[in-house]
Amino acid sequence: MISVEAVHDATASVKENRRTIGIASMRALVYDAYGPIERLELRDIPSPRPRDGQLVVEVRRAALNPKDALFRKGRFRAISGGRFPKQCGLDFAGVVLESRSRHFTPGQRVFGALNEWRFARGTLAQQVVVDEEEAALLPAAVSDDAGAAVALVGLTALQALRDLATVRSGTRVLIHGASGGVGTHAIQVGRALGATIVTTSSERNLELCARLGSAKTLDYKSDVVSALDGRVDVVFDVFGNFAPEMARKALGGRGVLVSTVPSAGRFLLDRLTRWRAFQRRLIVVRPKRRDLELLARWLQEGTLEAVIDRSVPLLRVHDGFRALESKRARGKILVEVA
16 A cells, blocks of 8 residues: 555655666556556656666656556556566656757656557656657646646547548548547547547537537437438547447448557458558557657647646555546546656
8 A cells, every 4th residue: 555654755755866866766656466456556666777869757747548557457468468567657747867868958848658569667656767759848838737648648649640540621530439538639639630520428528529629529329420410531439449330331431440449350450451441440659759749839839738637646546547447537637746
């Protein structure tokens, strides 16, 4: 269990790490076996050391993602393997402590997301090592909260809509499951790319989706296809449970269905349908500094708003995971690390 004393120790450790980078241990959220939320434990582990092209970031804010829970439960153990302890977290916002990259210097505020396909997690910790492509400068006018909230979901929405679905001005996009972290930001990213957005969500979130830029908001319990008033060009299935045949009907047999939830079948279909009239694509997010810089600019300009459900201190991270796994969060759940 995480004690109040642990939090005091963590705060003191952060201050000490500013003076002695990488020497002392640091506090991090870890687990020693797959299982429920109660497996998560805050304890000391060795402080990270960067290699060439990397930087050490003092984490101020991190964010929770559904995959954090799925990995902890062992859903992807074929990928994550059986070595423990394992760490949690992909998004971060904080301050550069040490840099071995020509793009960053100590003291700069940065935000970003780890590339989970290099099997790296660990932003729910006092410090994290990140590759130079996994971070970008955070403008002075943009808060740590906004940076951590937008990093991974912004990359997901941008690369799914712009790169896989080739969304441009005039494209009609249906976002299924639009009230969560990816969905709320996908509405805004789609609008920034010039698309007309249609959304599905629970009834209580219809107003939120409309405020963020959805031209038509549908209750996911309704007959979505009949309520569309014509076909769409893209279906972005954020929840991963939109029936392919329903998507085909919504697309009129021609268009792109993009999913966020990986499986062996979806990986295969992504390869097999790329040149067909009805494409089934799977978004595999790759952190890119240029994409993060675009998200930072949109945040600074007000084009993109960070949608935050709640923020919990690291001491109460279990509560954050419970809220995440209820699947009722509106936007992102943040963790106050520093």
